[in-house]
Amino acid sequence: MNPDLVSSFPVSGQRFCVLYRLSGNDEEARAKARDICLEQTVEIPDALIPGGMIRDHILGRVERFEAGSDGGCTAEISYPAEIVGRELTQLLNVIFGNISIKPGIRVERLALPDEVLRPFKGPRFGRQGLREYLRVPDRPLLCTALKPLGLSAHGLADLAYQFAMGGIDIIKDDHGLADQGFADFHERVRLCAGAVERANRESGQRGIYVPNVTAPADVIRRRAGFAKEHGAGGLLIAPGLTGLDSMRCLAEDATLSLPIFSHPAFQGTYVVSREHGISHEVLFGQLPRLAGADATIYPSFGGRFSFTRAECQSIVRGTQMALGAVRAIFPCPGGGMNLERVPEMLDVYGRDVVLLIGGGLMAQGADLIENCRHFRTLIATKQG
Amino acid sequence: MNPDLVSSFPVSGQRFCVLYRLSGNDEEARAKARDICLEQTVEIPDALIPGGMIRDHILGRVERFEAGSDGGCTAEISYPAEIVGRELTQLLNVIFGNISIKPGIRVERLALPDEVLRPFKGPRFGRQGLREYLRVPDRPLLCTALKPLGLSAHGLADLAYQFAMGGIDIIKDDHGLADQGFADFHERVRLCAGAVERANRESGQRGIYVPNVTAPADVIRRRAGFAKEHGAGGLLIAPGLTGLDSMRCLAEDATLSLPIFSHPAFQGTYVVSREHGISHEVLFGQLPRLAGADATIYPSFGGRFSFTRAECQSIVRGTQMALGAVRAIFPCPGGGMNLERVPEMLDVYGRDVVLLIGGGLMAQGADLIENCRHFRTLIATKQG
Numbered sequence: 001m002n003p004d005l006v007s008s009f010p011v012s013g014q015r016f017c018v019l020y021r022l023s024g025n026d027e028e029a030r031a032k033a034r035d036i037c038l039e040q041t042v043e044i045p046d047a048l049i050p051g052g053m054i055r056d057h058i059l060g061r062v063e064r065f066e067a068g069s070d071g072g073c074t075a076e077i078s079y080p081a082e083i084v085g086r087e088l089t090q091l092l093n094v095i096f097g098n099i100s101i102k103p104g105i106r107v108e109r110l111a112l113p114d115e116v117l118r119p120f121k122g123p124r125f126g127r128q129g130l131r132e133y134l135r136v137p138d139r140p141l142l143c144t145a146l147k148p149l150g151l152s153a154h155g156l157a158d159l160a161y162q163f164a165m166g167g168i169d170i171i172k173d174d175h176g177l178a179d180q181g182f183a184d185f186h187e188r189v190r191l192c193a194g195a196v197e198r199a200n201r202e203s204g205q206r207g208i209y210v211p212n213v214t215a216p217a218d219v220i221r222r223r224a225g226f227a228k229e230h231g232a233g234g235l236l237i238a239p240g241l242t243g244l245d246s247m248r249c250l251a252e253d254a255t256l257s258l259p260i261f262s263h264p265a266f267q268g269t270y271v272v273s274r275e276h277g278i279s280h281e282v283l284f285g286q287l288p289r290l291a292g293a294d295a296t297i298y299p300s301f302g303g304r305f306s307f308t309r310a311e312c313q314s315i316v317r318g319t320q321m322a323l324g325a326v327r328a329i330f331p332c333p334g335g336g337m338n339l340e341r342v343p344e345m346l347d348v349y350g351r352d353v354v355l356l357i358g359g360g361l362m363a364q365g366a367d368l369i370e371n372c373r374h375f376r377t378l379i380a381t382k383q384g
Numbered sequence: 385m386n387p388d389l390v391s392s393f394p395v396s397g398q399r400f401c402v403l404y405r406l407s408g409n410d411e412e413a414r415a416k417a418r419d420i421c422l423e424q425t426v427e428i429p430d431a432l433i434p435g436g437m438i439r440d441h442i443l444g445r446v447e448r449f450e451a452g453s454d455g456g457c458t459a460e461i462s463y464p465a466e467i468v469g470r471e472l473t474q475l476l477n478v479i480f481g482n483i484s485i486k487p488g489i490r491v492e493r494l495a496l497p498d499e500v501l502r503p504f505k506g507p508r509f510g511r512q513g514l515r516e517y518l519r520v521p522d523r524p525l526l527c528t529a530l531k532p533l534g535l536s537a538h539g540l541a542d543l544a545y546q547f548a549m550g551g552i553d554i555i556k557d558d559h560g561l562a563d564q565g566f567a568d569f570h571e572r573v574r575l576c577a578g579a580v581e582r583a584n585r586e587s588g589q590r591g592i593y594v595p596n597v598t599a600p601a602d603v604i605r606r607r608a609g610f611a612k613e614h615g616a617g618g619l620l621i622a623p624g625l626t627g628l629d630s631m632r633c634l635a636e637d638a639t640l641s642l643p644i645f646s647h648p649a650f651q652g653t654y655v656v657s658r659e660h661g662i663s664h665e666v667l668f669g670q671l672p673r674l675a676g677a678d679a680t681i682y683p684s685f686g687g688r689f690s691f692t693r694a695e696c697q698s699i700v701r702g703t704q705m706a707l708g709a710v711r712a713i714f715p716c717p718g719g720g721m722n723l724e725r726v727p728e729m730l731d732v733y734g735r736d737v738v739l740l741i742g743g744g745l746m747a748q749g750a751d752l753i754e755n756c757r758h759f760r761t762l763i764a765t766k767q768g
Contacts, residue, residue: 005535005536005538005542006534006535006536006539007534007535007539007566007567008536035688039688040560041532041533041560042531042533042534043531043533043558043743044532044742044743044746045747048743048746048747049532050532050534053534054532054533054535057534058532058534082564082565083533083560083564085562085563085564085565086563087562087600087603088600089562089598089599089600089625090560090562090563090598090625092625093559093560093562093598093622093625093649094560097559097560097622097624097625097650098559098648098649098652099652100649100650100652100653101648101651101652101655101656101683101690101719102689103656103690145427147426147427147428148426148427148428148433148434148438148442149426149427149438149467150390150391150426150437150438150441150442151389151390151438152391152392154389155389158389174427175477175481175482176424176425176427176467176474176478178469178471178473178474178477179469179470179471179474180466180467180468180469180474181466181469182391182466183391214473214477215471215473216471216472216473216629216632216633217601217604217627217629217630217632217633218633238473238481240484241473241474241476241477241627242473242601242627242629243601243625243626243627245600245625245626246601248600248601249600249601249602264482265477265481265482265484266476266477266481267484268483268484268485269653269654269661269662270653271485272484272485272487272657272660272661273660276653276656276657277653277656278653299485304419304423305485306485306486306487335485358427358428359427359428359429359432362428362432363429363431363432
């Protein structure tokens with residue numbers, strides 16, 4: 001290849017690292033690591049790589065390789081900061097684009113230097129900001145969901161009112177509420193935001209209504225703007241359905257300036273296997289944080305999903321570990337939680353958590369407001 | 385629950401079906417099927433579901449259940465068309481949103497009636513339209529990729545010129561080319577589109593340059609517009625990175641009116657396990673088609689990825705099976721193909737295929753134009 005055609009773009013030399021878990025024995029895993037270096041950068045056979053800048057700098061580099069005790073190996077592979085080009089889509093692509101198609105590779109952790117992090121503002125609120133916004137200085141936050149699908153907008157608003165009267169801080173749409181005829185988005189937002197506002201006036205509390213703005217790509221911003229205008233106090237979005245960068249756009253939009261709640265729908269496949277995909281810590285911790293979520297919803301251990309306690313703790317780690325200037329965010333465990341589980345959840349998660357109980361609040365008894373107050377009391381007792 | 389709060393929205397009664405493969409024995413799989421019906425719709429325990437419309441209509445329904453010979457079972461589950469609300473994001477959510485987080489569930493096939501399909505225009509060109517656009521009535525189409533990362537825009541344009549002179553129909557960016565300093569998007573598009581245009585003038589052929597517009601959510605449309613304006617002949621996008629609906633927006637945009645090429649980056653995890661995720665047929669066949677791709681790129685059997693021949697054939701099936709008025713699209717197998725493999729690929733894929741050879745064309749010998757002509761000859765020989 002003509003060396004004049006290789007870019008002379010000045011390179012900083014700064015690299016970022018991805019820790020991969022690789023299945024297979026030592027030799028197989030080493031071959032996998034070398035293959036990742038090619039596949040995620042130049043995507044041509046080694047023999048064709050031009051010398052100079054491309055081979056010395058662009059190509060991925062195995063910085064560390066270790067055989068694990070459990071049969072797999074780990075490899076830390078570095079990539080030049082320049083290939084990200086300041087874009088979240090391309091960062092994801094370098095980390096796990098083509099190699100998502102190869103079995104036995106799992107992204108375990110990201111180590112991102114300032115040069116890679118700088119373009120990403122991260123969450124607008126973060127833990128501290130959300131506490132100030134909700135005026136809840138130190139206790140765990142309470143969250144619930146409006147459901148089931150099939151209720152009218154009036155029915156959902158009636159629930160929202162009761163949740164807010166009972167002292168729930170964050171009253172979110174179920175993620176299945178989109179823009180269906182039986183409870184269309186605009187009517188639902190108007191009525192539910194109005195219901196929560198009324199309850200706040202009556203009770204002196206400060207609950208927020210968080211509508212689901214997971215929507216077609218050309219509609220998300222419009223729905224979010226409508227929600228803001230009509231009194232929503234936050235936005236729910238499922239980045240597995242919209243793309244992670246759509247969440248970043250909402251978070252960075254100063255005209256919205258609303259807390260963002262990330263929902264895990266459609267993302268589960270990445271974490272189901274220990275051999276392949278993306279770790280809980282990265283998928284539900286580091287990535288949503290980088291993409292501007294203020295809270296990351298995931299199914300907690302002990303519910304109707306299968307995450308272990310250790311996996312949930314790794315998510316918490318991802319929400320708060322050092323990540324340049326990117327703020328720490330709230331873990332928001334849910335997925336089949338109920339009031340009986342609150343003490344154990346508080347033991348594991350501590351005070352910096354948003355506890356999400358949906359159906360479990362309804363199942364507790366006929367008086368929904370009373371159930372919510374019970375939820376609040378459990379938190380207060382534990383904290384006191 | 386107060387029955388007045390259940391929506392009285394008139395329902396059509398039309399339902400769509402998803403065929404799931406469920407792991408476990410008969411009893412476990414039946415329990416999983418019942419659980420899917422709840423999880424993907426009402427998301428509350430069975431005992432809390434209000435009677436009437438919600439239980440009778442909104443709730444998922446097991447229409448058919450079969451024990452498989454290989455240990456797993458299959459269940460056909462139907463959902464009401466109304467809960468999709470005419471949105472691709474919500475369709476994906478109903479099909480596999482929360483249950484993506486539960487192990488042992490794999491989406492095998494979608495059966496979508498007109499009521500669900502109607503809002504989706506699908507590909508603007510499709511197989512026939514792309515053939516007319518490229519003026520290639522019946523032979524397989526030839527595709528290659530501009531790489532490696534680290535070449536300057538001039539270097540990439542130089543390659544593009546040679547590929548076009550050699551008679552490649554579709555010259556696409558490598559999916560790792562985003563907007564990096566060493567070959568920024570705008571300069572790259574101007575130079576590569578110009579180079580292909582010049583080659584077309586000189587050779588009388590009609591190659592197209594297809595830049596990668598996988599980009600931040602708020603930038604995709606702008607890049608696509610710039611590409612159109614500067615002579616690009618198609619658009620490459622990786623829906624695993626941008627969200628599937630971003631591709632639909634590009635396809636439906638009449639001011640662009642360009643063929644769309646779907647790239648599989650970041651989507652691989654869904655198909656890696658036979659126990660969990662989404663089938664090849666759905667992920668690389670039915671879904672990109674529904675979302676407006678005119679060709680679906682995937683790694684072929686026999687290359688550097690691990691898809692089997694049967695899996696590749698299932699993708700082809702997904703590109704052409706009945707799907708309402710949605711056009712058939714081109715399968716575009718690549719991923720480590722080379723000229724030696726062309727005869728076998730033609731045997732398996734027939735004439736309605738876009739053959740993608742990237743690095744393999746460069747590896748063939750020093751004269752790139754000659755290598756491309758050889759590729760064309762192989763096709764012609766086989767066809768003749």
